[in-house]
Amino acid sequence: MAAGRKGSRTVQAAGSPVVLGPAALKALETWLNAEARHVRHFVIGDENTLRHCLPELQGQVPPLREARPIAMAAGERAKSIEVCHALWSHLADQAADRQAVLVALGGGVVSDVVGFVGATYKRGIRVVNVPTSLMGMVDAAIGGKNGIDLDGIKNIVGTIRQPAGTYVHVPFLRTLGKRELMNGVAEMLKHGLVRDRAHWSAVCAAPLHDLKALEPLVQRSAEIKAGIVEEDPNDLDTRRLLNFGHTIGHAIEARSWESPQRALLHGEAVAIGMICEAWLSWKRDLLSREALDEISRSIQERYRPHPLDPVDHHRILQLMANDKKNADERFRFTLLEDIGHGRINVEVTAAQVTAALDHYRLLMRDGPKEAV
Ligand SMILES: NC(=O)c1ccc[n+]([C@@H]2O[C@H](COP(=O)([O-])OP(=O)(O)OC[C@H]3O[C@@H](n4cnc5c(N)ncnc54)[C@H](O)[C@@H]3O)[C@@H](O)[C@H]2O)c1
Ligand SMILES: [Zn+2]
The missing domain is CATH 3.40.50.1970 (Rossmann fold)
Incomplete structure (x- = not known):
């Protein structure tokens, strides 16, 4: 710097x-x-x-x-x-x-x-x-x-x-x-989750209406994004850290546009994607249960629940499979090893994606007790 x-x-x-x-x-x-x-x-x-x-x-x-x-x-x-x-x-x-x-x-x-x-x-x-x-x-x-x-x-x-x-x-x-x-803010939370635990905690605690309080956090997030791009300008490895929450999030965003009254903004879809992908990280024994609960709770406090239907699950998988990088119903995800540490290139099956969507759906329907 x-x-x-x-x-x-x-x-x-x-x-x-x-x-x-x-x-x-x-x-x-x-x-x-x-x-x-x-x-x-x-x-x-x-x-x-x-x-x-x-x-x-x-x-x-x-x-x-x-x-x-x-x-x-x-x-x-x-x-x-x-x-x-x-x-x-x-x-x-x-x-x-x-x-x-x-x-x-x-x-x-x-x-x-x-x-x-x-x-x-x-x-x-x-x-x-x-x-x-x-x-x-x-x-x-x-x-x-x-x-x-x-x-x-x-x-x-x-x-x-x-x-x-x-x-x-x-x-x-x-x-x-x-x-x-x-x-x-969803992208700022992501920056904390994949690179910087202190930043995650600071964004979670920030009074978002107060621009003075937000200013250093905006700068830190911009710095994290710039740092990752500087390490991997051509998107070959490290930059994939920025995909956390996006593999499922993009498909949920695209699905939401198919029924315009439910259209989500990109960051809102990424917030859902981060809950699903944090759950996948836990399911794959990368992330602790405490960390998963902290992530889910913090995101749920900030973003409105988006009702999903099992019919949506099928369509979301279809939308994900259109992405040519992910052939054969196996998807390459960026997951979390801990809050502040992302891991790129984790293979995930379609069945595991469906389970993650189910997790989100039940979480929205029944609240945190069902989050298993
Ligand atoms: N190139 C990349 O790396 C990258 C990364 C993330 C997103 N994107 C793209 O960015 C777009 C989304 O960006 P966005 O969320 O900024 O959307 P946007 O540019 O549409 O801005 C959102 C709305 O806020 C308004 N606005 C912007 N600044 C304002 C201000 N200071 N005061 C009042 N109104 C203001 C805009 O006019 C617009 O109506 C998407 O198309 C997405 O694909 C690109
Ligand atoms: Zn994004």
Whole structure:
């Protein structure tokens, strides 16, 4: 970790700086000022982030006052080839050259789309991430994965390309809704579970409405994500730690979209996935019963129960099996050896997944006594 300007510090993610602390936006100003004068900046956000966050960004980062903001629609649907087309056209109309810098001001949708547009426009121009959602700050804006959805399949087209920098300014969270905040908290809990027990305990104990209390925890989570990416930029081994809760969680998320009145946010599905996968870790004799109970209790206290039906189990397994990495009804999971220690590449059978889903279903129906 490198000390930056007073009030900021920088960690590296695959060689890409992630700047944390109250002076993060000052550090962005310094970086932009160090660029040649004729470099043009384009700030791209969605309708919410341009309204709530752009005035503060331009107030604190004078070189961006000249930049004409570009608005995209808010929400997952904007991760489309049509939105990319509109952005590529806009850049071409404005004669943006290869020196231009795109500033992605928003949550994961904005950084995923802008990262992809930046990776492809004129074969690649620089992108700076300024995340405004908690999910963006602790996860999406770090690590270089970008992309769009196609025919209902998430993130199927995209690249891995590191941003020129990520600047994490926690006060942007002031205007983020509670449900969106909890969406990001799920990833913070995961970071603690796979890497850092003290962080897990701190996130569990944090008053989430208090941004001052949350700030160091957001920074720690961003640092954990960056550290894991720095160790394994190409997703070959260590980065799989970040999959904890996601193998089952992704399938539950996809299943929930099939009945829109029950649609879950990603983090909400991951919270369920973490309960199921912690149970699998216990069942496989990796995790103690005490640790399992602590994890289940802490997550249940924070997230609304999501009723599952045995019919869902079959569909969830189908959705998991579509993932080509997991052929033959055997799945490779990231499980837990302890709170703070993940283990990658544990083989799990379809029957064990079904048992884990049953565990969750009964837990929601009957409460903790059934958690065996
Ligand atoms: N590339 C990666 O590594 C990675 C990792 C995790 C998630 N993702 C992707 O990120 C997306 C989810 O990200 P998200 O949860 O940030 O969703 P999002 O970008 O849709 O943001 C959620 C909502 O909050 C609004 N918002 C954002 N910041 C705000 C603020 N400060 N004040 C008020 N409103 C604000 C947005 O306009 C949006 O309506 C998904 O598409 C997911 O696939 C990518
Ligand atoms: Zn996730």
